[in-house]
Amino acid sequence: MKNYYQKPRRILTMPYVTVKMLEGRTEDQKRNLVEKVTEAVVETTGASKEKVVVFIEEMPTNHYAVAGKRLSDQE
Amino acid sequence: MKNYYQKPRRILTMPYVTVKMLEGRTEDQKRNLVEKVTEAVVETTGASKEKVVVFIEEMPTNHYAVAGKRLSDQE
Amino acid sequence: MKNYYQKPRRILTMPYVTVKMLEGRTEDQKRNLVEKVTEAVVETTGASKEKVVVFIEEMPTNHYAVAGKRLSDQE
């Protein structure tokens, strides 16, 4: 299996990170989240910072269920 | 908008992180990746460590394209 | 290929189900949906109920197209 992250073409090696979580975090938390997650990815995969993309996806509590019950139905 | 991460039900607040990247990282890199990304999420969102889930999704170079060209066609 | 669902570590074997559908279902329908889908997954995969996670993702009709035409453009 070729190892691309160290090759000169590393510039094209873009890790894409999606963080799916409940609604409710503040803008400061989201700002820090993408910053720290990007640092973690760069530090451990060798990808360059400019090539790391982070998407945040928020869930309302009526669209998230564990053990057959939605969070909104547990309140 | 209710703020859930500080509420007692925080235990159910599971951020789900998907890291999509090119094939080629070593098992050590992947081990460190999930550890560091989890730390970053806990530190910035207030979620408890046990509730953070990380998925890794690897892409072969013939299934990833930028500017209309696959990485495999640029080698 | 190892068979994990029967092993003692089954507790960590969390099937994640995402249901992507058009906007418009009632809260009762969504409540029943996550319950019945969870039952179906437990019954057929051997996963424990507490470990089954269901996400609902709703689509507006202007973001869903079949045969090149959006549902919103067919009304």
Add this chain to the structure above:
Amino acid sequence: MKNYYQKPRRILTMPYVTVKMLEGRTEDQKRNLVEKVTEAVVETTGASKEKVVVFIEEMPTNHYAVAGKRLSDQE
């Protein structure tokens, strides 16, 4: 919010279900899984059976982590 599942255009109302789980289920389990999940969706959303699509996505244990540790590193 318009309620589409009861309208004549219901035929176009295709719920898409993705089940993401660890590798290791048998073909019989997967066969039963898609059947039972489809039934659950039809029963609770009113969608017609022909319009329900199910995708199965399997994860190897080295690409799935909870609490910062991959399942493959817990064996």
Add this chain to the structure above:
Amino acid sequence: MKNYYQKPRRILTMPYVTVKMLEGRTEDQKRNLVEKVTEAVVETTGASKEKVVVFIEEMPTNHYAVAGKRLSDQE
């Protein structure tokens, strides 16, 4: 590897296309987008037009980051 797109069962060979992009495109752009993308998929994969599904997913600028910075924090 079996080649399905040419087989009689091609009717069931439904490519599913998800376009994830920033909020801000007009309805005309989205209408043209799904039409042209569907044409491109039909032309190059041999799938029949009725079987091509396109989902649009829009991102707000505070949920999209490159190089550790959200677009909303760059304005």
Add this chain to the structure above:
Amino acid sequence: MKNYYQKPRRILTMPYVTVKMLEGRTEDQKRNLVEKVTEAVVETTGASKEKVVVFIEEMPTNHYAVAGKRLSDQE
């Protein structure tokens, strides 16, 4: 709603396209697919070609079901 695709920061407006389809297309088909889809996105959204990313995700027939039946069980 701000309209970003025309603003100078358009360079950061990267549409991400995921094409999920059955295994079986040839490398030529995949090469043409990403090229034509990229053209379609550029033409209709105003994004610059260098910023369009395309992911291909292939499904085996035993992981894809319509109307409760997997394609592999219909052969």
